[in-house]
Amino acid sequence: MTNTTDPRPLYREALAWTTGLIDTVREDQLTASTPCADFDVRTLLGHLVATAERARVIGEGGDPGTVPLVVTDIPGDGYGDAYRSATERMWPLWTDDDRLDATVTAPWGTVPGRAAIWGYINETLVHGWDLAIATGQPPETRPELAEAMLAVARHAIPAETRGGHVPFADVVEPLPAAGPTERLANWSGRKSV
Template identity: 55%
Template sequence: MTTTTQTTDPRPLYDGALAWALGLVRGVRTDQLTLPTPCSEFDVRALLAHLVATPQRAAAVGRGEDPFSVPSSAPQPPGDDWAGAYAEAVDVVRAVWRDPELLDRPVRAPFGQVPGRAALMAYTSETLVHGWDLAVATGRPAEADPAIVEPVLAAMQRFLPAEPRGGRVPFEAPVPPRDGAGPTERLANWCGRATP
């Protein structure tokens, strides 16, 4: 991690990413739940289940719990109310990470023990990338606010090297961005997503 990453408060970035993703989740129609997504292992319903689990796991990390105590996909909510489930998870994770002392406290993330701010930056990236997946899959605008995405992209390009990928590094190789790609698309590309 660089000095910038070590001193940046990622909570406003995470908050913005969560708000953007929540808007996307709220816009999903029932007839879109079985559509494929750029994340080949997920259709839209499975992606929503993973999106809900992501802030649940980030909250567990902030509470000092084992991140793997939270499944990587949430159970289907009654009535397919993914927006309600995601909004609830967002409220919980925001409350957990309100304490600024968490930013410098070592936490156990799925990828190892790191300062809280590093874990939260990784969850911000995951939220943005899966938000991009959801937007692309459902035909919605797929760019979040560049002021949120640019610092996350820069941090991930430093924190997540281009090589090696696969195995213990659960990302595909970076995909060269297309001309004119916005920062959210470039972040998704860096994390191994091909633009459809």
């Protein structure tokens, strides 16, 4: 799927879903823990903004390592606007179809542009799930979107190569009733809650 599929429509959908989640986060939830052990809600929101900024830098042909892992200078009620602004700056760089096959530098290596986009779809959906769980929101995106990403993730993030330079915990066995977004989060090492 990653070799020929245009991931941009799915990325746009993932970003829209996550934007909706961000918009409903209350300031009193910013210190809540999330299923991602590295982040509370505030730092997770700052990380989501950073992922859109990194996708922009990648689209420019730059090094995403120049963008911090977490954007920290956002007021408590400004995450939705910051995320929207970051995605709006990023999209024009990815409208050229040639960017999909151009070689780019992603945090995980030198890859075709479409592989970088797939990586950020995964990041957006899994961290969207984290945010939804932490803030009591519905944690499932459109099933077909999550299933498409899960199919790519199973190939791109093998279960056997976790830890070290691969920043994913071991795959978690999904609960029988887990939806596709939760199963994607499980594949990324998140425990069901």
